Amino acid sequence: MIGSDYTLELCNVFHSGVVEPGSLFQRMTGGVKTGVILKDVSFTTHSGEVTAILGSKGSGKRALLDVIARRVPSQGLVLLDGAPLQPGAFRGTSALLRHSARLLPSLTVQQTLALSLTKVSGYLKSQKVKQVMADLALSQVAHKCVTNLTKSEYRRLVIGVQLIRDPIILLLDEPTWELDPLNTYLVVSILANAAKKYGCAIVLTMEKPRSDVFPFLDRVVYLCLGDVVYAGPTRNLLDYFGSIGFPCPQLENPLMYYLCLSTVDRRSRERFIESNHQIAALVEKFKMEGQALTQAPLHEHRSVMNQGKVPLSYGKPSGAHVVWMLYVRMLASIFNFTKGGMKQVFMRLFCLPLYFLVLWAFYNESADYQRAFITKSGLLFNAIVGTYFISIMNTVCLFGPYRSRYYQESQEGLYSGASLLLSCNLVSLPFSLISTFAATAIIYPIVGDLTEGLDYIYFSLALWSGYVFAEQQALAVMMLVKNGLIAGIVNIYITCVYVMLASGVLRSYKGYEEWLYYLTYITHTRYASIFLHRSVFKQPAFNLLPYNDRENCSSITNLIQTSSTINTNSNANCRYPSGKAFLTERFTSKNFAGDMYQTGDFNLDFNLGVAFAFTVGSMILNKFLYLMPLPSYIKDKFRE
Incomplete structure (x- = not known):
């Protein structure tokens, strides 16, 4: 002792x-x-x-x-x-x-000290916060945002975060x-004065x-x-x-x-x-x-002022307390009236709906003709890709300050990367769920019926799984890449690879070699894209769509009704007799023969379940990644 x-x-x-x-x-x-x-x-x-x-x-x-x-x-x-x-x-x-040392930019001075990770809480901690602010001449700026502090005030606040824990050295x-x-x-x-007062x-x-x-x-x-x-x-x-x-x-x-x-x-x-x-x-x-x-x-x-004093606040708080404090700290940095807080609210809640509003403006007037197959498939493609990219952008822009703080506090043994990610997920998941459901409500009337509530929920959940998957991918890359722009470029490059490979829109699966076709099975995009396309094109409205107001495609009913049939009647513009034919062309291999609806690969529940399995698996994988010991030159890069 x-x-x-x-x-x-x-x-x-x-x-x-x-x-x-x-x-x-x-x-x-x-x-x-x-x-x-x-x-x-x-x-x-x-x-x-x-x-x-x-x-x-x-x-x-x-x-x-x-x-x-x-x-x-x-x-x-x-x-x-x-x-x-x-x-x-x-x-x-x-x-x-x-x-x-970097602090969370959206918090005030008092919030920064009050939400620091200490063993004590409640009344004792609030009194300690007031005492430290007075000792460091910060009481006058207690409600000032961290980003608005002078260099001297900022430096004293960083010191105060440590003094509030009563270190002996x-x-x-x-x-x-x-x-x-x-x-x-x-x-x-x-x-x-602090050294003598606190016996440090x-x-x-x-x-x-x-x-x-x-x-x-x-x-x-x-x-x-x-x-x-x-x-x-x-x-x-x-x-x-x-x-x-x-x-x-x-x-x-x-x-x-x-x-x-x-x-x-x-x-x-x-x-x-x-x-x-x-x-x-x-x-x-x-x-x-x-x-x-x-x-x-x-x-x-010998310190006369400090005789009999034993540090009470220092040490590592319990694991549950750490996750709770990190969770509250993140919420406090979001729900305030600072510039940083309003930026976080906007990006978390409104970026995706605004993007889908742009999609609605482009696709709202699409009519139910033969070109609707390509048009609405393009809408689904843009919805998937936009969800990925906006998730990556939000994560790269918003996670940086929390990551910097983590790399500094983890050196003090306060918490691990798994605790940080758990608290981040607890904060981000409700925001992304609300944002995705609101965004889907904007475009869903173009591809489905909002009165079919269950179909709308499933459609939203498929997009939400993509949002969370891209977020976890960005978190994994940001473990190693400090620069936000580079991290964003790396994530977008990775995303473009599996989107081009497995979306079924840019290129049909029938054009792939066998090894490329099987490679699509290890991507999240395959299952999300098949689910969204199947849920849209299974509707009876896509059967026998006319080419335009003057030309119908009734002759295609005389064609052989197999899932692999592609329309070859005299009207070359009438390519797809049904949504089933369109799905068969885009999402089956070149050796496929039979009814696609009878295969497990096109089962709606299966594809939605696997899409979420990718998402949950990436969350678990990240927890392990952030527990791995990194070389010192990488960790130092984030702390500098």
Whole structure:
């Protein structure tokens, strides 16, 4: 059990990894340049303290945070209260926060904090939310949308999401990145007060520290190319460097002065060699003399304000609670009056009906002549394809923020991808069902009778299965593809392949080689398209349709009435004696002989059932896909 006062200690830590970024192929094949990133790093920090890790770009600051968070392998010891800090223990008590953390854009400040995943809820959580907003100076913007916050407010809110869980160690990667001097001072001063108030050990990285934040830093660690130039209390900084012959000039910012002293000068070859030798001497000097000089007695770091305090909120909530909170969070991001919320409502509910309204405008005037076979088959094709494509568009546009948040929170061990998808499905399924039924009601009078309620329901369900199937396909692709445009193109390309293959509209099954015909059996489109066409063209209204007002097709009744017959009477315009003949031509193989209505492939219940089997199967498959461990370079791509 970790008490109210604790110590985080690193002893002789070494870490090797990628020192230069490579291409995707190089990363997959292991052909990137690797080397030692951290070399014999040791330092100590205590509860209630703010420790700054300072260094230029490439010095190893981020790698050091990853080592403390137990996200990368390392040699040496990382101890919490004298015991090795394991990855599970870190996730259960502490947090690592990147400066690029993303929040859900449609929520307000108060909703973001209130819907964060914590073990506590109800009154205790609401009080904690108010307290954190007051401590981070966010009370005045409590009802402001996240997208309308300033950079400083956004950064403080991201920190607040972690503070509300009472971490005992909070690692912050560049919390003052791109902030002006006033807001940099504000953020660091707030962190210093929060560290003492909550008894949290805060370790942050900074690339360009200002002099006005000096009083708020209890400890400082200077890194240069993975080596420690200095690690110890800030109050000993000036004395130590003065004792080894590097006093800080008057009116200079000591933090920045010694950072420059610890940085390799690359302006010329001579300066590069000289600064390298100087830094090597500083590193060796600190190993020999500095560590004994910079250590302070443990009793000086006891936090009076935090005695007896044990974290209550931190840790992982139960699985059911996580799914419920994710579900409520998504609903809250949809049902609000922000721009993002209204966009989600419009895309989820109105995009598909608007598209079907356009189809209605084009196909409403189609008359019951011979060309109705092609016209209404084209309407069904456009309905299927439009349902697929709009589902893909909605998923690519709307799922991105939830995915980014997932890849950040999953690193904290809060929930798995299966929990995210379950909550997403619980939210999206009712919306897609309502949207599909409303869209079908627009075009169904063209192909059927709305008074036949059961037929309309089945027709809508077939299209809904396609909507959900395309949504699950998009979710699977977005697990690996970050860019929304690329993910959309990949999904549309995949969809075009099985639509062209199995819709039966662009090309009849009779024109396929046997292997291509059997390939249609593994597509959702085959079963949805056959169901929709069979439910429409089975109607008696499609028997003996005239060519136009002056020409009928009565002579086709004298033809042989087999399912494989194609009309060859003297009127070449009268091609299809019935809907059955049209279906036989479009959806049977070239070797088919017999009555198509007697085969199971054309059974309405069978095709609707298999269409939903594809949909449910894709949902289950995605749950497993999002549980699979991904290479670190893919996961990092989503978190950056």
